[in-house]
Amino acid sequence: xxEVIVVTSGKGGVGKTTTSANLGTGLAASGKKVVMIDxxxxxxxxxxxxxxxxxxxxxxxxxxxxxxxxKQALIKDKRYSTLYLLPAAQTRDKTAVSPEQMQxxxxxxxEEFDFIIIDCPAGIEQGFKNAIAGADRAIVIxxxxxxxxxxxxxxxxxxxxxxxxxPMLILxxxxxxxxxxGDMLALEDVTDILAIEVLGIVPEDESIVVSTNKGEPAxxxxxxxxxxxxxxxxxxxxxxxxxIMNFEADNGFFSRxxxxxxx
Amino acid sequence: MDFFNFLFKGRxxxxxxxxxxxxxxxxxxxxxxxxxxxxMLKIDIIKVISNYMEIDEEELDIQITQTPQDDGNGSVxxxxxxxxxxxxxxxx
Numbered sequence: 001x002x003e004v005i006v007v008t009s010g011k012g013g014v015g016k017t018t019t020s021a022n023l024g025t026g027l028a029a030s031g032k033k034v035v036m037i038d039x040x041x042x043x044x045x046x047x048x049x050x051x052x053x054x055x056x057x058x059x060x061x062x063x064x065x066x067x068x069x070x071k072q073a074l075i076k077d078k079r080y081s082t083l084y085l086l087p088a089a090q091t092r093d094k095t096a097v098s099p100e101q102m103q104x105x106x107x108x109x110x111e112e113f114d115f116i117i118i119d120c121p122a123g124i125e126q127g128f129k130n131a132i133a134g135a136d137r138a139i140v141i142x143x144x145x146x147x148x149x150x151x152x153x154x155x156x157x158x159x160x161x162x163x164x165x166x167p168m169l170i171l172x173x174x175x176x177x178x179x180x181x182g183d184m185l186a187l188e189d190v191t192d193i194l195a196i197e198v199l200g201i202v203p204e205d206e207s208i209v210v211s212t213n214k215g216e217p218a219x220x221x222x223x224x225x226x227x228x229x230x231x232x233x234x235x236x237x238x239x240x241x242x243x244i245m246n247f248e249a250d251n252g253f254f255s256r257x258x259x260x261x262x263x
Numbered sequence: 264m265d266f267f268n269f270l271f272k273g274r275x276x277x278x279x280x281x282x283x284x285x286x287x288x289x290x291x292x293x294x295x296x297x298x299x300x301x302x303m304l305k306i307d308i309i310k311v312i313s314n315y316m317e318i319d320e321e322e323l324d325i326q327i328t329q330t331p332q333d334d335g336n337g338s339v340x341x342x343x344x345x346x347x348x349x350x351x352x353x354x355x
Contacts, residue, residue, distance in 0.1 A: 153289050153293070184278055185281055192282075
């Protein structure tokens with residue numbers, strides 16, 4: 001049984017592409033067959049986050065327009081043999097693909113892969129509609145800020161209108177010390193407002209910048225806290241029961257802080 | 264946060280400010296009701312009520328808030344209006 005999961009947020013810059021790359025890699029590291037689709041036509045980014053930008057020959061638009069076969073456009077990851085990327089076109093725009101074409105594309109990928117991860121563009125227009133068209137489930141990314149949570153609320157409404165019920169929340173870029181002193185929304189504040197199932201929380205972590213610089217997802221870095229968070233989320237996606245935020249357990253001081261917003 | 268509230272007497276944390284602002288903005292987003300629409304509604308309400316009584320337009324408070332549903336499942340938007348009356352007009 002394969003699953004098509006769209007990673008979305010509404011607001012830009014909250015971590016959709018980083019999350020897509022890390023979850024795709026995390027799932028592949030567990031032996032799953034995974035393809036990541038960059039649905040951000042015209043603003044291609046998932047390739048550079050994955051460090052695969054030099055290998056692109058064909059893209060998503062080439063596939064839907066029949067310029068190449070689907071298999072020709074799939075780029076095999078450097079690190080995991082079961083991980084593939086279908087890159088976005090850089091020289092076209094969102095109108096070059098329709099929701100029906102995306103749905104067809106997802107359905108043909110189901111035959112080959114266990115997980116199909118779609119990196120959705122920011123916004124609520126055509127690109128968003130394309131990205132969610134073929135999805136079974138949705139992950140909503142937000143950060144603990146008023147603007148991001150507001151957009152997440154809007155996205156949850158639009159997902160439900162598009163028959164994608166019960167989306168799952170990832171609260172990204174949490175800073176525990178700010179939560180502790182009451183200067184940042186905690187997980188329960190956000191879930192209070194959004195009333196949505198929590199898939200995971202990811203701490204703000206410098207290792208994300210470093211890993212993006214190198215084109216190596218943080219999830220494969222055993223010393224990265226954010227990487228640990230993404231490993232946990234990947235396991236939850238595979239149906240494992242992993243408690244929220246246990247990756248600070250080695251540090252007495254921080255683990256006490258995390259208990260404040262553990263659910 | 265009691266400790267901090269104690270230190271800064273009543274100054275609420277910025278998290279609480281964020282949460283309150285979010286709640287308010289989402290009530291409007293979800294009800295699909297813009298501040299402009301609310302302003303138009305306010306003007307109309309004043310117009311109608313003024314036919315019957317003299318009201319304090321300065322103190323008039325009208326807003327959309329959330330109230331829990333009777334069956335306990337989530338909440339529904341309600342229109343809340345607090346309209347202080349100065350005096351009743353003589354109805355002709």
